[in-house]
Amino acid sequence: MKIRILSYNIHKGFNIGNTTFVLEQIRAAMRDIDADILFLQEVLGDHQGLKWRIPDWQTAIQFEYLADTVWPHYAYGKNAVYSEGHHGNAILSKFPIIDWANKDISTNRFEQRGFLKAKIQIPQLERELILSNTHLNLMQSGRNTQASIIIDELKTESETPWLLIGDFNDWNKKISKRIEQELNVIEAFKHLHGDYPATFPSFMPVLSLDRVFLNKIKIIRAETLSFGIWKKLSDHLPLFIEIEILD
Numbered sequence: 372m373k374i375r376i377l378s379y380n381i382h383k384g385f386n387i388g389n390t391t392f393v394l395e396q397i398r399a400a401m402r403d404i405d406a407d408i409l410f411l412q413e414v415l416g417d418h419q420g421l422k423w424r425i426p427d428w429q430t431a432i433q434f435e436y437l438a439d440t441v442w443p444h445y446a447y448g449k450n451a452v453y454s455e456g457h458h459g460n461a462i463l464s465k466f467p468i469i470d471w472a473n474k475d476i477s478t479n480r481f482e483q484r485g486f487l488k489a490k491i492q493i494p495q496l497e498r499e500l501i502l503s504n505t506h507l508n509l510m511q512s513g514r515n516t517q518a519s520i521i522i523d524e525l526k527t528e529s530e531t532p533w534l535l536i537g538d539f540n541d542w543n544k545k546i547s548k549r550i551e552q553e554l555n556v557i558e559a560f561k562h563l564h565g566d567y568p569a570t571f572p573s574f575m576p577v578l579s580l581d582r583v584f585l586n587k588i589k590i591i592r593a594e595t596l597s598f599g600i601w602k603k604l605s606d607h608l609p610l611f612i613e614i615e616i617l618d
Contacts, residue, residue: 372493372495372496372615372616373591373613373614373615374407374408374493374500374613374614374615374616375404375405375406375407375408375611375612375613376406376407376408376409376410376534376536376583376611376612376613376614377401377404377406377408377409377410377609377610377611378409378410378411378412378504378536378537378581378583378609378610378612379397379401379409379410379411379412379605379607379609379610380411380412380413380506380538380581380605380606380607381394381397381411381412381413381414381433381604381605382413382604382605382606382607383413383414383415383433383458384397384415384433385605386603386604386605386606387572387573387574387605387606393603393604393605394433394436394437396600396604397437397604397605398436398437398439400599400600400601400604401437402441404596404611405441406611407464407465407466408442408462408463408464408465408466408491408502409437409442409461409462409463409464410460410462410502410504410534410536410537411434411437411460411461411462411463411504412460412504412505412506412537412538413458413506413538414433414434414437414447414458414459414460414461415432415433415458433461434447434461434463437461437463438463441465442463442464442465443465444463444464444465444466444467444468444491445461445462445463445464445468446461446462446468446471446473446487446489447459447460447461447473447487448460448461448473448485448486448487448504449473449485450473450475450477450483450484450485450506459473459485459487460473460485460487460504460505460506460537461487461504462487462489462502462504464489464491464502466491466492466493466494466500467491467492467494468489468490468491469490469491469492469499470489470490471487471488471489471490472487472488473485473486473487473488474486474487474488474520474524476505476507476516476517476520476521478508478512478513478516478517479508479510479513482508482509482510482513484505484506484507484508484513484517485505485506486503486504486505486517486520486521486524487503487504487505488501488502488503488504488524489501489502489503489504490502493616496616498532498616499531499532500531500532500533500534500616501528501531501532501533501534502533502534502536503521503524503525503533503534503535503536503537504536504537505517505521505535505536505537505538505539506537506538506539506540507537507538507539507540507541507546508540509540511543511545514539514540514541514545514546515545515546518546518549518550521535521550522549522550522553522554525554525586526553526554528586529554529586530587531586531587532586532587532588532616532617533585533586533587533588534583534584534585534586534588534614535550535556535582535583535584535585535586536581536582536583536584536610537581537582538580538581538607539580539581539582540580541567541579541580541582542578542579542580544567544579547561547567547582550582550584551584554584554586556584556585556586557584557585557590558582558583558584558585559583559584559585559590559593559612560582560583560593560595560610562590562593563590563592563593564593566579567579567582568581568593568595568608568610569595570595570607570608570609570610571606571607571608572606572607573597573601573602573603573604573605573606573607573608574602574603576595576597576608580607581607581610583610583612585614587616587617588614588615588616588617589614589615589616589617590612590613590614591612591613591614591615592611592612592613593610593611593612594610594611594612595608595609595610595611596608596609596610596611
């Protein structure tokens, strides 16, 4: 059984220049891909101000709007909280989520970051799978600290198949090598294509910020979605992978 996964920093539903609200187009594009599991970053959980300024505002709770009837199970980690609302990371799944928690991994008052960890049950395989979604700091010192927290957290899950996915802001590829070595895992794109994927900025991707790490999972396919409308939506390109869980 192949499982299809999409990871995407949706930029709070706005295009790269923050000039157009494109959440409806993002939802349509993600539905066309028809992944089984979505790892989303920069998702608005609430925003009271935008609903009055944007004519086609659908909902302030973006993860519910995106999930709708396609991904009936979801978890949202509220990270950045402000007067008008909050945003964070979300996991949407076609498979039941049986447990989840969000860990605050912020290292300074300017960047509120989280580590969202969920466990799903795959009925067809009678297996459990751990999903971890994160969005790390812009500064190297913060990423170093956050990588240590994540590594310590996932060391306790060494016997269970898991995925660690998200926007790592790891343009210089330093913490990715740490994660691979200290957890003895592979990064999907590097394993299949020899290097990490370039995902930012979406119209001309030159920086490699997003990652897919796998433990006890076989990677079948790893692709950066750069065709069609994807370059006109968020400031990041999404990552698409297909996996099989190893025995």
